[in-house]
Amino acid sequence: MSNRNTKVQNQHQSPAFAKPLLPAVFSISSKVCPICKTEKDLSNFGKYFSKERQKYRVQNYCKSCEKSEKKRRSAEYYEANKEARKQYQKEHRANPNNKEKLKAVSQKFKIKYREELQDCYVRDRLTQDNKIPNYVSRELPEIVEAKRLQIKIKRKIKSLNNGKK
Numbered sequence: 001m002s003n004r005n006t007k008v009q010n011q012h013q014s015p016a017f018a019k020p021l022l023p024a025v026f027s028i029s030s031k032v033c034p035i036c037k038t039e040k041d042l043s044n045f046g047k048y049f050s051k052e053r054q055k056y057r058v059q060n061y062c063k064s065c066e067k068s069e070k071k072r073r074s075a076e077y078y079e080a081n082k083e084a085r086k087q088y089q090k091e092h093r094a095n096p097n098n099k100e101k102l103k104a105v106s107q108k109f110k111i112k113y114r115e116e117l118q119d120c121y122v123r124d125r126l127t128q129d130n131k132i133p134n135y136v137s138r139e140l141p142e143i144v145e146a147k148r149l150q151i152k153i154k155r156k157i158k159s160l161n162n163g164k165k
């Protein structure tokens with residue numbers, strides 16, 4: 001117990017731990033969000049601790065605008081980097097130094113999809129065994145489900161037969 005008290009005492013002195021000790025008190029109770037231009041109660045705004053000012057501050061945008069802003073920004077980033085990412089992936093695949101590694105990864109995933117009977121594997125089996133192309137089975141989840149069950153039964157029977165031998 002005394003050990004713990006010493007630790008807490010140290011936390012009080014360390015500026016890194018000053019954050020939880022300061023109460024989040026604000027002089028305002030509402031704020032106008034610059035995006036939706038709506039005056040909202042402070043509970044609708046995120047709060048963060050400013051190390052620089054050593055006090056809590058209110059986020060600029062309200063929580064819901066903050067959320068959509070984040071989404072918009074990441075979509076924008078994704079879009080802006082689309083071509084560069086494609087180019088990088090293309091070069092990465094074309095680089096002979098990565099050939100073995102890529103092959104191993106693809107093999108690993110193939111095994112995983114097969115073992116777990118994932119949709120992509122089951123759909124491939126539908127194409128191979130039943131001549132049902134991917135674009136058809138994609139629209140018919142019940143067929144994929146039935147095929148999955150069929151493969152499961154076949155596997156079960158196989159494992160039972162192996163057990164007998």
Ligand SMILES: [Zn+2]
Nearest residue numbers: 033036062065
């Ligand atoms: Zn807003």
